[in-house]
Amino acid sequence: MTAKKMTKKQLAEYEKILLNMRQKAMDDADSIKENSLHDSGNLDSTARDSNYAYHMADVGTDSQEREKSFLWYTRENKFIRHIDEALIRIKDGTFGICKTCEELIPHARLKEVPNTTQCVACKNENH
C-alpha cells in the first residue's frame, strides 16, 4: 500500500491558507482581549453605583457578556493552536491525511476546515 500524501504544491497552498487564518484569528483575539479589559473597567463603576438593585440587571448582563467574550477568546486560542498543529503537519507531510482511516481528506473539506485531522466519515463516527 502506497503512503498517501499531498503534493508539495498542495501543501504550500494550504500553508498559505492556514497562515492567513492564523493571522486573522490573532487579530480577532487581540481585539476581544482589549474589549473585555475595557468592559471590566465599566463593570467596576456600575457596581459602585448607589442604585444597587436597579443596576444588578446591568451587572448580570455585563458579566454574561464578559464571560461570552472570554469563552470566545479561549475558543479562539484553541483554534490558533489547531492551526499551529496543522502547520506542523504540513512541515512533516502528514497534513490532509485522516488520522483515523489514513485516507486523504477531500479538498472541499480541507478548504472549509484546513485545521481538521479527520475526514467527514470518521469525524461523524466519533460523535
Ligand SMILES: [Zn+2]
Ligand atoms: Zn477518515
